[in-house]
Amino acid sequence: xxxxxxxxxYRLDKLKWNKFHTTVSIALGIAWMxxxxxxxxxxxxxxxxxxxxxxxxxxxxxxxxxxxxxIMIGAYTMGYLSDRFGRKRLFLITLILYGTFTxxxxxxxxxxxxxxxxxxxxxxxxxxYAAINAAISEFIPSKYRxxxxxxxxxxWSLGPILAALVTLYFINTLPPExxxxxxxxxxxxxxxxxxxxxxxxxxxxRWLVENGDVEAATRxxxxxxxxxxxxxxxxxKKLKKAKLRKSFFKQTKELITEYRGRxxxxxxxxxxxxFGYYGLFAILxxxxxxxxxxxxxxxxxxxxxxxxxxxxxxxxxxxxxxxxGRKKTVPLYFIxxxxxxxxxxxxxxxxxxxxxxxAFTIAISFANGSWISAYVTFTEFFPTHLRSTGIGLSVAFxxxxxxxxxxxxxxxxxxxxxxxxxxxxxxxxxxxPIAMIPWYFKGVEGKGTALEDMFIRGEKIVG
Numbered sequence: 001x002x003x004x005x006x007x008x009x010y011r012l013d014k015l016k017w018n019k020f021h022t023t024v025s026i027a028l029g030i031a032w033m034x035x036x037x038x039x040x041x042x043x044x045x046x047x048x049x050x051x052x053x054x055x056x057x058x059x060x061x062x063x064x065x066x067x068x069x070x071i072m073i074g075a076y077t078m079g080y081l082s083d084r085f086g087r088k089r090l091f092l093i094t095l096i097l098y099g100t101f102t103x104x105x106x107x108x109x110x111x112x113x114x115x116x117x118x119x120x121x122x123x124x125x126x127x128x129y130a131a132i133n134a135a136i137s138e139f140i141p142s143k144y145r146x147x148x149x150x151x152x153x154x155x156w157s158l159g160p161i162l163a164a165l166v167t168l169y170f171i172n173t174l175p176p177e178x179x180x181x182x183x184x185x186x187x188x189x190x191x192x193x194x195x196x197x198x199x200x201x202x203x204x205x206r207w208l209v210e211n212g213d214v215e216a217a218t219r220x221x222x223x224x225x226x227x228x229x230x231x232x233x234x235x236x237k238k239l240k241k242a243k244l245r246k247s248f249f250k251q252t253k254e255l256i257t258e259y260r261g262r263x264x265x266x267x268x269x270x271x272x273x274x275f276g277y278y279g280l281f282a283i284l285x286x287x288x289x290x291x292x293x294x295x296x297x298x299x300x301x302x303x304x305x306x307x308x309x310x311x312x313x314x315x316x317x318x319x320x321x322x323x324x325g326r327k328k329t330v331p332l333y334f335i336x337x338x339x340x341x342x343x344x345x346x347x348x349x350x351x352x353x354x355x356x357x358x359a360f361t362i363a364i365s366f367a368n369g370s371w372i373s374a375y376v377t378f379t380e381f382f383p384t385h386l387r388s389t390g391i392g393l394s395v396a397f398x399x400x401x402x403x404x405x406x407x408x409x410x411x412x413x414x415x416x417x418x419x420x421x422x423x424x425x426x427x428x429x430x431x432x433p434i435a436m437i438p439w440y441f442k443g444v445e446g447k448g449t450a451l452e453d454m455f456i457r458g459e460k461i462v463g
Contacts, residue, residue: 136148
């Protein structure tokens, strides 16, 4: 049985790229686009909700915070469910959850109903973080894994671009009380299209093997080798014969005790890049755009252009991950992101929106590259039976950075000046490369390494 399992993994890892890998990458990437679309569409319509429901500043901040809280809940809890019940089931459940509640959001009748619906929508999206990253790593051959994972993550930049276009078309042309509802409805339509595509993604062969159904895994691998999808349902009888599945708390305990170094690094990387990314988008409208008197009508174009730069930064990250490897790419992007924040601060002193736009675009480019390279790296840290739970816990911890970033940076900027807020933002970006130091010297380089070999050679060195 062991030789058969190893043979399946070897066949998966040594495959040449084919139509199946392209289909899976696109189907999984659309979810990332939906998440960033949801984040940016709310940023674009916040002023409408403020006027419509007479929202205070605290209430406006809760609209952003409730989303991140939902991501935390979804990533951690649903990550465990993905490890327990399979990737495919979670693919469908989470997308249905997201699509249903983002559609219901269009019917929000007051601030409180909007918050509740946004929370549930975010839980669905949070689950995607764990299941998608686990699946893309388990399907893609080791030679292409880093580039493919990063390419899927790059769909994130398409979300803000789509949100900007939707804002310009619907919100700026329809009556305000209807435009934002149509925009959310558009997101629900995109999720429906993604659901149709995703139905054809098979269960992860690695998950099936881990849970005792080698026969189903074999048939799926045979299909992947031919470049086709084999929707092989796992046998419930065979899964019942698999080893007893651990509870949510036992799964977490195993992560913390047996893989404490890895889970700590995953949490710190995600905290650093999430604080930095959301911090950039918080400090821009609060401290920078008011200083240059940018017209509100141009703000969507501002985000549209800067996120095109973010897409370019993510593409280069994908190339570097398979070029110079994870250990060098991650700290490189985090350090460049830290430096770019000072460039953004300097551009503000010119009072010229063109220079600010250039500097912000550069900052978003490095910010995207940092979190994309981080995700690719810590996705490979955990064994199959813990992979989604480990990713989910890392993402959940990282959302804390996104929640506190606007609060801390606003408080520092108000009390001491924007230059001190910039220093704080740059310093938090450096948490990532500092945390990478032990892994750089003692960890396993993921470039070209089979997932199973990430533990055989590295576990005694870096837990």
